[in-house]
Amino acid sequence: MGILRGKLLPPVLAILFSALLCGVALLVSGANPLRAFGAMVSQVGQGTTAVDIVNSTGTYYIAALAVAIGFQMNLFNIGVEGQYRVAAVVAAVVGGSIVLPPGIHTLVIILTAAVVGALWAAIPAVLKVTRGVNEVISTIMMNGLALGLAAYLIGDDVFGELRGNNIRTPEIPESGWVPGIPLGSSGTVFGLVFLAAALGIGYWVMMNRTRFGFELRASGESSTAAAAGGVSAKKMIMIAMLLSGGIAGLVSMPEILGRDHTYNLNFPAGIGFSGIAIALLGRNHPGGIALGALLWAFLDKSGLALDNVGVPREIVTIMQGAIVLSVVVAYEVVRRVELAAEQRRVGRELGTVGAA
Amino acid sequence: MSASLMNPSEAPATLPPPRKSRKIPGWAVGALGVAGAVVLLSTTSYLTGVPQLTSTGTIQTAVRLALPILLAALGGLWAERAGVVNIGLEGMMIMGTWGAAWGGYQWGPWAALVSAAAFGALGGLLHAVATVTFGVNHIVSGVAINLVGAGLTKYLSTLIFFPLSNNPRESPAVPKFDTYSAAGLSDWLGRLEAEQRVGLSDVAGILRGLVTGVSPLTMLAVVLVVGSYLVLWRTRFGLRLRSCGENPVAAESLGVNVYLYKYVAVIGSGALAGIGGAALVLNPGQPGYLEGQTNGRGYIGLAALIFGNWRPGGLLGGSALFGYADGLQLRSGGATFLALVYGAVLLLAVIVVWQLVRRRWFAAAGSVVAAAALYAVYYSVDEVPSELTTYAPHLVTLVVLAAASQRLRMPAADGVVYRRG
Amino acid sequence: KDTGGNNTGSGTDNAEGCKLAAKPPAAAATSSAAASGEKVDGSALKVGLAYDIGGRGDASFNDSAAAGLDKAQADFGIKPENLKELTAAPNEPEDAKQTRLRQLASEGYNPIIGVGFAYAESLGVVAPEFPDVEFAIVDGAVEGAANVTPLLFAEEQGSFLAGVIAAYQSKSCHVGFVGGVEIPLIKKFDAGFEQGAKTAAPDIKIERKYLTPAGDFTGFQDPAKGQEAATGQIESGADVLYHAAGASGKGVFSAAKAGNALAIGVDSDQYNQTTVAESKDVIISSMLKRVDVAVYDFVGAVAKDDLASLPEVFDLSVDGVGYSTTGGKIDADLQAVLEGYKAQIIKGEIDVKDSL
């Protein structure tokens, strides 16, 4: 029950608070908040929205896991954004230019994406380890460079090909696709949503049951204590960053292998930033992140319904920001209350101190 | 055991006597840096035959592009000197752009400034509440503020600007400041520049760029940089504020109200970032608020701050570098940009000599390799691909940070959540 | 204090205009297209419009589409409640576009128009799901979907004329092009402009700058950068600038005003746009891309059930592209020249390439 209170109460409070805040904003602007929220909820039943939410949850989930691995050791990988973009281009190019038996083809594409993402993340990692460059700044810069590199790679004189007014990489042959689960008119669930789930399980096992996870957490909690315990901070930074980048590289795989089969100019941006927010929401816990990703995807997708009721869709962004901010505040408040309670408890159980 | 103690002559005298705090004063370092940069640029410009490197227009562009970044960086300086990392600068800047358009549309450019500062400060207040009062991780709060800032302005524009501009993503046109030039000086420098004399014309071009078509905003920014220095390093208020970033516990124990100073600093930080947003809106080429117009400049400001070692002069240099690199690539494209590569080779050559003098053989060898590689690029390419030049400022930042990061010193308690008691 | 345009350094009047190529033969009086005698009744139609980023009010091609819709509504008697317009968000994922289209289709809107090539992929998915609905896509085409009408434009032809105007108006025989993002669509503008300018004045010098590479769409949203790029071109000697840079074009106008240069707008008649009113006196013309005409014609064709009447490409011959003369900077002589070139293009005597 204590766990429930500590872990679940804060996000619930935060969501309620944010909804209230946005409700007030809506009221002020002359809209009916109940109608707006109602429209959002009923949107889930419309068309493919439910499936889109699931698909998008998968994508966000991978991005948030990538961020969370860094967070575990206080490493802020703001560069997921660039990592998944570069990985997507290269993987799409590779996938589109080779022919392999089904399965193997897919595997090669996915591995390429992971490796490229990791390599892109390796640059800030090396800079941090060898030159002490703050990873927040370097990954932000790398995001810019990623855009440039991607643009260069899909140039029609490099790897790209023209399709009407769009440019895209050569289409990946069917042997590289990952079939989804077709649900008729409600859409198709991407096959790689299960990859996201598997990554989540792997992440949990790694963090809680393996030596590596322990070392990661130890470095995050106290780099000095970890060093004294034989955990090399530099090594952990490198590995965590590579792992984070590798997972980031997979972010767009569900979409590319499940639907688009190519990288083109409509490639979505901003998933990395959402990933940061979601990792924060989920407190780096795989379950929490799943809920966070689901919430995020729900807000994203059902927010489209707001157009129908004449409410600016941007209220959703405000809500997302407000949730992140209030959830961390709520966690902090609950943490303080619990720490005091814990100390009281220890003091009481020992019954020794101060009772002179 | 025998009772002899060491012989005085054997005492290892390895500890150097405590050095004086600084050998060369900061302003002299800055002046030297500027002079060095000018010499480097004019030499490059002469050797490559690319006058744009030091033309009036390039410098003016650099100033215009650097302005928002500079103001954001200055905002970062205030917050981080008080120990609060402010990655929410981007969001505060966005709020500033909205505020500037809203105030400016109704009451003119000065009101735009005030209202931008107020909106930015609002973002700062939010950050302060989260980080100071609730002890939330500074980066986390900053990320959230970037989200909130973007969402809020979008929402408000839909409500307020749409009826005026017919576009939910844009404000109506906002009146701008007039610009000013030091007329006589500017013309004289212009003639000097046109003579194309080595060095002299370059200096003239740079100076002319700095005194021609100056907006009050630029002057304001200069005043703010100098003012920030004076306030932070020359007043009791500044001393107290900085002490909160260095050792808040000590400050508190001496009767400094750390929470209060952090609040003031972070709110001020937001206001400065907001003014940075106003600088974008009030830019002559900009009709007004436009969704997404900050385009990551808040983050770049943060980079300039770190680049500048958390000092006003340094961040001025960082922003100038950014504005210059960006301006050059926008104005003249890849061919001119290649001249900069040549400049980098020259710079590396100087560094190699320096390293040889200091007997750092490995470092010198590394620099030689880098210089050779860059020269090979310069030699083999006619034009840097545009995909690269567009993000050249990012690349330059990375390279410079990689070279200089270890010399940087951030405030000791920067980013540390402080709790009273 | 600075007044008006200041002196802009090097390269002004060293030549009073270009050495022009021989003028084209005067064109026969242009035949006004399609005598619209018959009354079209569209009162039964429910029209849905899915805009690209920016939406109605962007003073660019979305707005142009909106204008076409407004005219169609007035002319064909469509009821206002039977119109629905939705807008894309920046960086949104593919499925958001699909949801938007599906939302319109399942609410019974028919026809539905996707404004912008970004809708191509999603129409490829959604259109087959609703075989009875007539879709159209501006600036794009969807292979294999019979119910998607492509509304394509010959931007290069209009830009050719813009190039001619620039060549005739330039005193220094030096002109410039500012593109927002280096994507194929914008490259068509670039290519046509260059060909037009070179045809009119073979010795002309042309500056070219794209603000961002493909994939980084901020280049359409950064007037500050547009201004600096334009200023750079002016200082290199260009005195007539043509832009295809969306909102960044505003910066181009203001740079032209500050630098005593001239500018040519794009998409719609920018002389009349309020957001650039301050610098309208430098706008000598705009390359018109009649998205409004295409939308209007398409809605009309659906109402008449006569899609075959639509042109394959909206080019000069159907006035799908053109130039504006508002502001009076294009005198009768120049107009005659332009009409001459236009006739040559329509007749096929000049073949305007859509890439460099």
Added chain:
Amino acid sequence: MSTTTPAVVLSGITKRFPGVVANSDVHLSVQVGEVHALCGENGAGKSTLMKILYGMQQPDEGAIEVGGRQVRFRTPADAIKAGIGMVHQHFMLADNLTVQENVVLGAESLHGIGGKARRRIQELAKSTGLTVDPDVLVERLGVADRQRVEILKVLYRGARVIILDEPTAVLVPQEVDELFATLRAMREQGFTFLFISHKLDEVRSIADSVTVIRRGTTVGTADPKAVSSRELAEMMVGSELPSPETRESTVTDRVVLRVEDLGLVAEEGTRPVLDHIDLVVRAGEVVGIAGVEGNGQTELVETIMGMRRAHHGRVLLGDRDLTRAGTLARREAGIGYVPEDRHRQGLLLTQPLWANRILGYQTRKPTARGAWLDLPGAKEDTERIVAEFDVRTPGIDVAAAALSGGNQQKLVVGRELSGDPALLIASHPTRGVDVGAQALIWDEIKKARARGLAVLLISADLDELIGLSDTIKVMLRGRLVADADPATVTPEDLGSAMTGAGAGGVGPGGATAADAPAAVEVEGD
């Protein structure tokens, strides 16, 4: 004396923290112009009481009188106004600010922050003998100089009553003497001092009266000249004072640790931090390293542990060369490590005790199996440590932060003695630990030594060092400069060697040359 108004009177002070009553009904009266010492075990509530007097914490009950007037301090600023100043147990200085900035901070209204302030600082320095350059950055100062800055800070604010919370903990005897000289001189000028120390000899030498606090309440006040240290100690704990002494030698001739010609260069400059260190520790031997903080002890330990890369030289454990091995490999080879700062280096404070048991043992039984953690094994072994080392905790699932310092330290020592290490490197193993825990830790180290453990002991507590060690080496400026025999050496001798005082006035503040102390032998000729 008794007729004049006391400088400070605290009466009935009670302060409760969550789960702890730090002070309960404390009474204390301090006369003008005296040095009043405050003694008590760790956690007895001394610092808390002083923080209350200094306005940093609010008492739940009780009254404060200063100069005969009832006062209420809501912030330190109030206390400063009333003429009270405090030098904290841990330095409260901003490293990146200059001495002058540190001194004037918070008191800018007195003389501004410019030339006037600087003149005032120099004036104060002259009148009290606390000389420091106002323009130097604090980070460049040694501990003794920092202490001077701290006292200057207090004086600058015009304090007449000065609280010194364990000011001598980080000083060597010579520096202590200097400090005391200053205090005596200032006492003549009418300053009043409240002086906290665990070192009872010091208390007896400087204090005019002493108040003992036990478990948050005052036990009584005594005349320090009239009581012995032992009597004082018994007042504090109500029992016999434990002693670190180990007389019977268990030293064998099996070399466990051999350090040869070890050198380390500071990152930026070329100054060697460790300079040609040669060292041997044998099975069953405790080798103690004495030295003023900052002379390379930390670096030596961290280099032996592989946390820093040696510039040259070798480290051998038995006959295994570990010079190139990482920290983990060294631990696996059989080195246990009690780091000097348990909070920063010893523990994961928010993690449960059993997770802390894994730290440093994440590759070994019983806490791990291959790449996998063995959680049941870890928990079981944590229970064992808790039982064997008398770690006072409600369970092994509480966070390490919830334990008191002494119990945290017992956990760390217990962990590092697990798995039969061949060598234990113990840095300040009992720093800030109360008497009971201290005794237990000493005991455990002795037991392990008897089993053949080699111990490298670093400690600032010279009594501990002399009591536990079989051999003592003195470290100065990165070199081992002298050997001492714990059987004969006195703390004063050691102190001279540590400051290099014998070498002629190179000690901080120009300590005067002392005669070559007995039992300290120059190393290497």
